[in-house]
Amino acid sequence: MDIATFQAYGYFFFTAFLVVVLYSYVYHLYSAQKKGTRDYEKYGNIALHDEITDQPIEEISKNDEIKK
Amino acid sequence: MFHWLEKRPFFFAVAVFVVIAFAGLIEILPNFAQASQPVVGTKPYSTLELAGRHVYIKNSCNACHSQLIRPFKSETDRYGHYSLSGEYAYDRPFLWGSKRTGPDLMRVGNYRTTDWHENHMKDPAAVVPGSIMPAYGWMFKNTADIDTAYAEQLTVQKVFAVPYNKEIPLADGSKATVALADSLEGAHASALEEAKVIAADMKDQDVKDAVAAGTIPEIVALIAYLNSLK
Amino acid sequence: MENRPLEYDYTVAKMFMLTTVLLGIVGMLVGVILAWELAFPAVNTIAGQGVAEYTNFSRLRPLHTDAVIFGFTVSGVFATWYYVGQRVLKVSMAESKFLMALGKLHFALYLLVVVAVVGSLLLGITTSKEYAEFEWPIDIAIVVVWVIWGLQIFGLIGIRREKSLYISVWYYIATFLGIAMLYLFNNMEIPTYFASGGIGAWYHSVSMYSGTNDALVQWWYGHNAVAFGFTVPIVAMIYYFLPKESGQAVYSYKLSLLAFWGLMFVYLWAGGHHLLFSTVPDWMQTMGSVFSVVLILPSWGSAINMLLTMKGEWQQVAASPLIKFMILASTFYMFSTLEGPIQAIKSVNALAHFTDWIVGHVHDGVLGWVAFMIMASLFHMAPRVFKREIYSKSLMNTQFWIQTLGVVLYFTSMWIAGITQGMMWRAHDEFGNLAYSFIDTVTVLHPYYTIRAVGGTLYLVGMFLFAYNMYKTMTSGRRVEESELQNASPMGA
Numbered sequence: 001m002d003i004a005t006f007q008a009y010g011y012f013f014f015t016a017f018l019v020v021v022l023y024s025y026v027y028h029l030y031s032a033q034k035k036g037t038r039d040y041e042k043y044g045n046i047a048l049h050d051e052i053t054d055q056p057i058e059e060i061s062k063n064d065e066i067k068k
Numbered sequence: 069m070f071h072w073l074e075k076r077p078f079f080f081a082v083a084v085f086v087v088i089a090f091a092g093l094i095e096i097l098p099n100f101a102q103a104s105q106p107v108v109g110t111k112p113y114s115t116l117e118l119a120g121r122h123v124y125i126k127n128s129c130n131a132c133h134s135q136l137i138r139p140f141k142s143e144t145d146r147y148g149h150y151s152l153s154g155e156y157a158y159d160r161p162f163l164w165g166s167k168r169t170g171p172d173l174m175r176v177g178n179y180r181t182t183d184w185h186e187n188h189m190k191d192p193a194a195v196v197p198g199s200i201m202p203a204y205g206w207m208f209k210n211t212a213d214i215d216t217a218y219a220e221q222l223t224v225q226k227v228f229a230v231p232y233n234k235e236i237p238l239a240d241g242s243k244a245t246v247a248l249a250d251s252l253e254g255a256h257a258s259a260l261e262e263a264k265v266i267a268a269d270m271k272d273q274d275v276k277d278a279v280a281a282g283t284i285p286e287i288v289a290l291i292a293y294l295n296s297l298k
Numbered sequence: 299m300e301n302r303p304l305e306y307d308y309t310v311a312k313m314f315m316l317t318t319v320l321l322g323i324v325g326m327l328v329g330v331i332l333a334w335e336l337a338f339p340a341v342n343t344i345a346g347q348g349v350a351e352y353t354n355f356s357r358l359r360p361l362h363t364d365a366v367i368f369g370f371t372v373s374g375v376f377a378t379w380y381y382v383g384q385r386v387l388k389v390s391m392a393e394s395k396f397l398m399a400l401g402k403l404h405f406a407l408y409l410l411v412v413v414a415v416v417g418s419l420l421l422g423i424t425t426s427k428e429y430a431e432f433e434w435p436i437d438i439a440i441v442v443v444w445v446i447w448g449l450q451i452f453g454l455i456g457i458r459r460e461k462s463l464y465i466s467v468w469y470y471i472a473t474f475l476g477i478a479m480l481y482l483f484n485n486m487e488i489p490t491y492f493a494s495g496g497i498g499a500w501y502h503s504v505s506m507y508s509g510t511n512d513a514l515v516q517w518w519y520g521h522n523a524v525a526f527g528f529t530v531p532i533v534a535m536i537y538y539f540l541p542k543e544s545g546q547a548v549y550s551y552k553l554s555l556l557a558f559w560g561l562m563f564v565y566l567w568a569g570g571h572h573l574l575f576s577t578v579p580d581w582m583q584t585m586g587s588v589f590s591v592v593l594i595l596p597s598w599g600s601a602i603n604m605l606l607t608m609k610g611e612w613q614q615v616a617a618s619p620l621i622k623f624m625i626l627a628s629t630f631y632m633f634s635t636l637e638g639p640i641q642a643i644k645s646v647n648a649l650a651h652f653t654d655w656i657v658g659h660v661h662d663g664v665l666g667w668v669a670f671m672i673m674a675s676l677f678h679m680a681p682r683v684f685k686r687e688i689y690s691k692s693l694m695n696t697q698f699w700i701q702t703l704g705v706v707l708y709f710t711s712m713w714i715a716g717i718t719q720g721m722m723w724r725a726h727d728e729f730g731n732l733a734y735s736f737i738d739t740v741t742v743l744h745p746y747y748t749i750r751a752v753g754g755t756l757y758l759v760g761m762f763l764f765a766y767n768m769y770k771t772m773t774s775g776r777r778v779e780e781s782e783l784q785n786a787s788p789m790g791a
Binding site: 074075077078081084085087088089092125126127128129130131132134138140141143145146154155156157158159160161162163164165166167168169170171193196197198199200201202203205206213215216217218219220222223224226227228252 | 476651
C-alpha cells in the first residue's frame with residue numbers, strides 16, 4: 001500500500017470517527033439536559049457569579065473526583 | 069464519557085491536541101519526499117546568487133512580488149511557463165509571496181537585463197512611469213554578506229545533500245556543475261569573479277570601483293540573483 | 299493576609315494592558331505609514347534619504363504585521379487571560395507566590411522579545427516567512443515565553459475552586475496548544491553559523507523545508523496562526539465579557555461547547571486554501587476549499603450565540619458604547635468568516651489571490667473583530683482593575699463611530715481595488731493578447747489606496763482616543779465601590 005492510499009484511508013476513517021463523536025456529543029448534551037442528569041446551562045453562570053467571595057457553581061472539594 | 073473529559077484539564081488538552089494535529093499530519097507529512105525532487109535543469113544557487121537572495125529577503129521584496137506563476141493563460145502570457153513544484157527544490161525558504169503589488173518575478177531573468185535592473189533599482193519611476201516602488205539607493209553602498217551565503221551553502225550541502233560540485237543534467241541533455249569553494253577565501257574569489265561580469269554591464273562608477281577593489285555591493289549580488297531566476 | 303479579605307490580583311494583567319495599548323498604537327501607526335506609502339510613494343523617503351532604508355515600505359511591512367499580531371493581539375490575549383482566568387476559576391494569583399513571580403517573569407521576557415523583534419526587523423534580519431520572520435535566537439525566546447504562559451494556565455487550573463472549566467478557558471487552552479504546535483513546526487531551521495563551523499552571521503539560519511514543502515508548512519502555519527491567534531482567543535474573550543457586561547448568561551452553553559469542537563476539527567483543514575492553483579497536490583487544495591466553506595458553521599454558531607445572548611436586551615446596545623463594540627465585533631466576525639470561505643472557492647480565489655481583496659479581508663477581520671473585541675475587553679477590565687469609573691462615555695462613543703467609519707472605508711476600497719486589479723490582470727483584447735500592462739493595473743488603484751489610507755488614519759485616531767481614555771481612567775476617573783462593578787461598567791459622561 002503506497003503512502004497516498006494510506007493517507008486517504010487515514011483521512012477518511014479519522015474524519016468519520018470524529019463526525020460520529022461530534023454527533024454523539026450533540027446527543028449527549030441534549031439528552032442529559034432533558035433527562036435532568038446534567039444541567040449544562042448552569043455553567044453559563046460561571047461568568048456572571050465570578051467574585052472571589054461567590055459560591056462556586058460546582059465546588060471542587062465537594063466531589064471526590066480528583067482534578068487530574 | 070464527555071462529562072468526564074470536561075472535568076479533566078489534562079485529558080481535555082490531549083483531546084484538543086489530537087483533533088488539531090490530525091489535519092496537519094495527513095495534509096503535510098506524506099507529501100514531503102515527492103515535492104522536494106528537483107526538475108531537470110534546476111540548479112542550486114552560486115555563492116553570489118545566494119548572497120543576492122539574502123538581499124532580496126533582507127528587504128522583504130517578497131512582500132510585494134510573488135514568485136509563483138499560476139496555470140492560467142493570462143499569467144503564462146505575462147510571466148512565462150507556470151511554476152512546477154520541483155523548480156523550487158533548492159529554495160530555503162520559499163519566496164512565493166502572498167501579494168502582487170508589483171509583478172511576479174519567477175522568470176524575471178528571462179526578460180530583464182543587468183542594465184535594466186540597475187536603472188530600475190535606482191529610480192523605479194524613471195524606468196516605469198507611474199511605478200509606486202520605492203528606490204533602493206542603499207543597495208549601491210552596502211556590502212553584500214558573502215560569508216553568510218557561503219555558510220548557508222556549506223550547511224545545505226552537508227545537511228540536505230544539495231548537489232554542489234556535482235554534475236547536474238540540463239534540459240538540453242548537457243551537464244552543468246555549480247562549484248562550491250573549499251575555503252572562505254575561495255568563496256570570496258569566485259563570488260568576485262561573478263561580480264566582475266555583472267559590474268561590467270553596469271554604469272554606476274562607485275559600484276565598478278568597489279568591485280575592482282574587491283568588495284561586492286548588495287546591488288551586484290541582487291542582480292546576480294534576479295538574473296538567475298528563469 | 300488574615301486581616302485582609304482575599305482579592306483577585308491584577309498586577310500582571312495591568313502590565314499586559316499597557317503593552318496592548320502601546321503596541322496597538324505602534325503597529326497601527328506603522329500600518330498607516332505603509333498605506334500612505336502605497337498611495338504616495340514619496341512618503342517612503344519622508345524622513346530623508348539617509349534613513350530611507352528604515353522607512354521604506356518593504357522594511358516596515360513585516361514590522362506592521364508582527365506588531366499587530368504578536369504585540370497588540372497577543373498582549374491583549376495575555377492581559378485578558380490574567381484577568382478572566384482568575385475570575386472564572388475563582389482563584390486569586392495572590393494565593394500562589396510561584397504563579398505571581400512567574401507572571402512577572404513572563405512580562406519581562408515578553409518585553410525583551412518585543413525589543414529584539416523591532417530591532418531585528420528594522421535591520422532586515424528576517425527569515426521572510428510571513429508572521430514567522432524571526433531568526434532562531436528570537437524563536438527560542440518566544441518558545442520560552444509561550445511555555446511560561448502554559449505553566450500559568452495549567453498552574454491556575456491546578457489550584458482552582460470552580461470545578462468545571464468555563465468555555466473561555468477551553469478556548470485559551472486551545473490557543474496555547476495550537477500556537478505552540480504551529481510555531482514549533484514552522485520554525486524548524488538550522489543555524490548556519492554552527493553547521494558551517496563558525497562562518498558568517500551568527501543569527502542566520504536556513505529552513506529545514508525547501509520550496510513547495512516550505513510553502514505547505516508556512517501556510518498551514520499562516521492560516522492557523524490566524525485561527526489560533528485571531529479567532530480562538532478572541533472568542534474566549536467574547537464568551538466572558540459580553541455575558542458579564544450585559545448581565546445575561548450565554549444564550550446556549552451547549553451550543554458554545556459544540557461550536558468549540560466544530561471549530562477545532564475543521565479549522566486546521568482550511569489552510570490549503572492559501573495555495574490554490576499552486577504546485578501543492580490537487581486533492582489538498584480541494585480539501586482546503588471544502589473545509590473552508592464548512593468552517594462557516596462553527597464560526598456562525600459562536601457568533602449567533604452571542605447575538606442571541608442579547609435577546610430582549612437590545613436597549614443595552616443603544617445605551618452602552620461598550621456593548622456596541624462587542625456586538626459590532628461579533629457582526630464583523632460573522633461577516634469575515636463568510637467572506638473568507640467565499641475567497642477560498644477555487645474560481646473566486648483565481649481572481650482574488652495576490653490582490654488587495656485579501657488585504658481587505660484580513661483587515662475587516664482584524665480591525666472589525668479582533669481589535670474591537672480587545673478594546674471592549676480592556677474597557678470592561680479598566681474599572682475593575684483600577685477601581686475607577688471609565689473616564690468618558692462620550693469619548694468612547696466618538697471612538698466607536700470614527701473607527702467604524704475607518705473600517706468601512708478600508709474594506710470597501712480594498713474590495714474594489716482587488717476585484718479591479720484581478721479583472722485587469724486577466725483581461726484579453728480581441729486578438730487574445732493581454733489588454734493591460736502590469737503598470738496599468740497599479741496606477742488605476744491610486745484612488746482606492748488613498749481612501750484606504752484615510753480609513754486607516756481614522757482608525758488610528760480612534761486608537762489615540764482609546765489610549766487617552768484609558769490613561770484618564772487610570773489616573774483621574776471617579777473612584778468606584780465594589781457594588782457598582784457587578785455588570786455594566788460604570789462610565790463618566
